[in-house]
Amino acid sequence: MQQSHVVGHTLVYPHHGAVTITAIEVKKIGGVERTWLTLQPLLNELSIQIPADQLSEIGVRELIDRDGIESLIQILQEEFTEEPGNWSRRFKANGEKLASGSVHRVGEVVRDLWRRSQGAKLSTGEKAMYQRASGILVTEFALARGISETEAYEEVERILAGEKITV
Template sequence: MFDVGDNVVYPHHGAGTVVSKETRVVLGQEREYLTIKILHNDMTVNVPTENAEKVGLRWVIDLETVEIVVKALSGESTEMPKNWNRRFKHNRDKMKTGDILELAEVVRNLALRDHEKGLSTGEKQMYVKAKKILASEMMYAKHMSEEEAAAWLDEVLANPAAGKTKAKPKAKVAAASA
């Protein structure tokens, strides 16, 4: 399923690269493990290959899906519970799914709420974590550095048109907007 060199997403920690695949004996049983290096938080995760699907491990999205994520980030806020701890649980459950669009929705909704009303301390921490996880995947999907991906995400949240991939050469864009 996953091989050394694959870029993958571990939902709770973000995107990384499979750096090794090895067999280990644990509690008398031989099991195959994937070792995943997650750059954005300098973490190494070991996942038994038979549990990869159960923990939500998946490949990094492609550029087509990046465009869908940008649309999700630039959409309107969706209905969320008014009570902050219900809202926190609602967002945490969305993040746990490992679905990139659910994560993008959490980032968008928290960004909008932060701009309009401010966030509780717990929601601020969640917002920072969700943005880091999303940026870590964008780093691999868009072939950027960690810093470039974080800046790109901030720009998309501030100006949704900024995230769109430029399909036209600059000369035509300038002529079209004149």
């Protein structure tokens, strides 16, 4: 994966969503010199350090582009899909989707939990998962669209409710 390794560049990290490169340094560990990136997630106060040559293996990727936004909107508007009836299986499946790092898979989690919440009360675990997935999705959606997170949240809510949004 060819990526811009410059301070201030935004990437997407599985589980954490959008991250900004805050530092780049060369470290010698075990006699091997490697470039390390320090990443700051936009959703929390963590500081993540990873070797630059392992970004792809970890699942770090660029923000979605216009085509990615359009396909994400389609996913959010898809009809409700069949889910496992068992809460623990559904929770595990959604957790795996979040761990994938794919904004489209995160979109599926947001869509399905949002729709489930419209007809029934979500469990505490599912509420927390919805909040986490929604935060990851909205942050990337806002950055990719060049709008505020508040505007992105409102657009995502309208999309989930069935409104058509033009990109």
